[in-house]
Amino acid sequence: MPELIEVEMYRLAAEPVVGRTILRIDTPDAWYLRGGATPDAVRAALDGARVLATARHGKLLLFPTSHGTTLGLRFGMTGRLVVDGEAPIDRLEYSSGRVAEAWVRFRLAFDDGGELAVVDPRRLGGVELDPDRGRLGPEASTVTAAQLRAVLQRSGAPLKAVLLDQHRIAGLGNLLVDETLWTAGLDPALPARSLDPDDVGRLAAVIRATVRRLSRRGGSHTGNLQPARHRGALCPRCATPLLRRTIGGRTTYSCPAEQSAP
DNA sequence: CTCGACTCCTGTTAGC
DNA sequence: TGCTAACAGGAGTCGA
Numbered sequence: 001m002p003e004l005i006e007v008e009m010y011r012l013a014a015e016p017v018v019g020r021t022i023l024r025i026d027t028p029d030a031w032y033l034r035g036g037a038t039p040d041a042v043r044a045a046l047d048g049a050r051v052l053a054t055a056r057h058g059k060l061l062l063f064p065t066s067h068g069t070t071l072g073l074r075f076g077m078t079g080r081l082v083v084d085g086e087a088p089i090d091r092l093e094y095s096s097g098r099v100a101e102a103w104v105r106f107r108l109a110f111d112d113g114g115e116l117a118v119v120d121p122r123r124l125g126g127v128e129l130d131p132d133r134g135r136l137g138p139e140a141s142t143v144t145a146a147q148l149r150a151v152l153q154r155s156g157a158p159l160k161a162v163l164l165d166q167h168r169i170a171g172l173g174n175l176l177v178d179e180t181l182w183t184a185g186l187d188p189a190l191p192a193r194s195l196d197p198d199d200v201g202r203l204a205a206v207i208r209a210t211v212r213r214l215s216r217r218g219g220s221h222t223g224n225l226q227p228a229r230h231r232g233a234l235c236p237r238c239a240t241p242l243l244r245r246t247i248g249g250r251t252t253y254s255c256p257a258e259q260s261a262p
Numbered sequence: 263c264t265c266g267a268c269t270c271c272t273g274t275t276a277g278c
Numbered sequence: 279t280g281c282t283a284a285c286a287g288g289a290g291t292c293g294a
Contacts, residue, residue: 076288076289121271121272122273123270124289125288155264156264157266173288250287250288
């Protein structure tokens, strides 16, 4: 599913639309508009606007425009971006590889004949005008030990729940968090503030390294733990049966032998 | 404020 | 073969 890595791939794929002028806005699914936006409001804000740049904060993809409005796209679990007919990711984990017209939730047509579309079968993503970036935590791909310490110290929630919370640290999803904690040897259920400063420093480094490594490999689903994220699987390192739990509301796999217990 | 439970959504897949 | 029910997770809301 789209985590920071996939959204960055979308951002790169969308770079060609910078400088183009928006001629038409299709909002076939009004339900997909978030933050109280309506099809009319989106049209009024974007019609005739030029795309000034692309940006990304965590899983949020941003397009500032010449009208002063910034278009924000979220992809949920199954959202894909299609730019000029090309999809940078042809198949997402847990979703279909097809591009059905009925799944197009949002589309921009540009002055040069190109277009940008969001295709999202399960409708968990969304389109928002001027999304509030201030509510997002620091970017996960560059998170520092100091930033992570500040975030973890404030919470007694399970470590994994905090890492998944976009308001505290932005960009990590279920797969990246499981891979990161498995790599770092930390139990996802540990109370966040129970980590000592050494653990926090090490975890920050593992987060950054994991994002880099899986980006090179091509996605959040390319981790070493990923092949074992199913019932009855064994730890790929030590062959201990993995624990399967729900933590932070998400299916969580961890190795009871290698990831220190709470 | 924090935190967990609940809810939204629907294609895919496992199982009968 | 055809059907049903469980499953997947990003993110908002609500109550304690």
